[in-house]
Amino acid sequence: MKVAIIGQGYVGLTISAFASGFFEVVGFDSNQKIVNQLNSGISHIEGIESTVLRKSIEVGRYKATYSGSDISDADIVVIAVPTPLSKDRKPDLGFIDAACRTIGEHIKQPVLVINESTSFPGTLRKYIKPAIEKYSRSKIEHLYAISPERVDPGRSDFNQKNTPRLYSGLTPEASERTNAFYSKFCDNLVEVSSPEVAEAAKLFENTFRQVNIALVNEFAQIAHSLGISVYETLDAANTKPYGFMKFTPSAGVGGHCIPVDPTYLAAVAEEHGAPATFIRRANEVNLEMSKYVVGRLAADNDGSLSGKSVLVVGVAYKPNVADVRETAAELVIEHLRQRGAVVSWHDEVVGIWNGESSAPLSGADITVVVTKHDDVKVQDILGSAPYVFDATGKVPGAKGL
Numbered sequence: 001m002k003v004a005i006i007g008q009g010y011v012g013l014t015i016s017a018f019a020s021g022f023f024e025v026v027g028f029d030s031n032q033k034i035v036n037q038l039n040s041g042i043s044h045i046e047g048i049e050s051t052v053l054r055k056s057i058e059v060g061r062y063k064a065t066y067s068g069s070d071i072s073d074a075d076i077v078v079i080a081v082p083t084p085l086s087k088d089r090k091p092d093l094g095f096i097d098a099a100c101r102t103i104g105e106h107i108k109q110p111v112l113v114i115n116e117s118t119s120f121p122g123t124l125r126k127y128i129k130p131a132i133e134k135y136s137r138s139k140i141e142h143l144y145a146i147s148p149e150r151v152d153p154g155r156s157d158f159n160q161k162n163t164p165r166l167y168s169g170l171t172p173e174a175s176e177r178t179n180a181f182y183s184k185f186c187d188n189l190v191e192v193s194s195p196e197v198a199e200a201a202k203l204f205e206n207t208f209r210q211v212n213i214a215l216v217n218e219f220a221q222i223a224h225s226l227g228i229s230v231y232e233t234l235d236a237a238n239t240k241p242y243g244f245m246k247f248t249p250s251a252g253v254g255g256h257c258i259p260v261d262p263t264y265l266a267a268v269a270e271e272h273g274a275p276a277t278f279i280r281r282a283n284e285v286n287l288e289m290s291k292y293v294v295g296r297l298a299a300d301n302d303g304s305l306s307g308k309s310v311l312v313v314g315v316a317y318k319p320n321v322a323d324v325r326e327t328a329a330e331l332v333i334e335h336l337r338q339r340g341a342v343v344s345w346h347d348e349v350v351g352i353w354n355g356e357s358s359a360p361l362s363g364a365d366i367t368v369v370v371t372k373h374d375d376v377k378v379q380d381i382l383g384s385a386p387y388v389f390d391a392t393g394k395v396p397g398a399k400g401l
């Protein structure tokens, strides 16, 4: 059995690593640099060890490629390409379309196509299947299924094996074959009645997080205005053993999922005339947190940041990963520069970002912590500037939300 996985990023490489324990895997990626790096046995994804990759390569179970001809004899094709927002913050299925073109142009025998990329309900049925048929230029009866990915990069307690996986095929045969594929490396498969339910469930999971994060971010502002500690209040509420789930405030949300997926749900809701008011407002609250944080810095520093050196600690969107997609640090830096601050940032995990390098953790007038990696010591943060503001709740002794 040969499995082609389109896209070798966080999702695609993770699936490749697990699937290559049981199948011959070809990881197709349009980025030649990534392909060459993977073929030399170097993983670019946290949680996927290069040693595991090298072992799969050695036993002939894994190969990366950017050549469509390498996937032409696959039995199963998994789509794991980005589903971002366009400049005007609308769903952008351009990468999905390109993946469909690759499949349509290179695969001439019936295969099982599984989509793992996150998108709105109806994407598999109304978009992916017709697009592959269009690019195939001949009538091939592929099987189609969806199994939205739930990987949380950098997390060790939940992985492909023990995270329940939703799936649904367009036909019973597609569902059966999807089950047979994932059951090799996933313990708990949950079949739902249609691909649309699986697609919607994935979006709702992340929308749930987005809305609750927005709520706690708004509450942080309320708590500050009342002169009480947001963290102590949340811990107090969290002593209730039922009906409460603790979320923590921050300078905003980042990553490929939380700031993006809810907008896919809102877009499809509004297209069908349904309200998406919570989703839209939650997004605004989370985006506005960066401005609020910068406002707090200014308020604590004589009302002006002009000419002051401000060090932003942590530009990855979450601790212990190098992923900077949609990071809240970007907006924090933008607002700081708009107020005339001289901004540098420290993040040894990210290293280089937007053409700038990580600065030393010292010598600033003001430090603001947006993301705290485990390796960054609290004492070093506190010693980096006379005024330190922590938006993470992990730096005791600093000012904070």
Ligand SMILES: NC(=O)c1ccc[n+]([C@@H]2O[C@H](COP(=O)([O-])OP(=O)(O)OC[C@H]3O[C@@H](n4cnc5c(N)ncnc54)[C@H](O)[C@@H]3O)[C@@H](O)[C@H]2O)c1
Pocket (backbone or CB within 6 Å): 006, 007, 008, 009, 010, 011, 012, 028, 029, 030, 031, 034, 080, 081, 082, 083, 095, 098, 099, 102, 116, 117, 118, 119, 148, 149, 150, 151, 152, 153, 256, 257
């Ligand atoms: N990162 C996560 O934690 C996560 C979790 C669950 C779901 N998802 C979803 O999974 C999908 C993929 O996300 P990701 O984080 O793996 O993205 P990523 O950016 O890490 O990786 C995508 C890879 O696809 C490649 N690519 C782009 N277009 C291509 C094409 N036409 N053909 C072949 N390769 C192509 C890119 O070069 C890149 O290496 C998205 O829909 C995302 O929302 C991501």
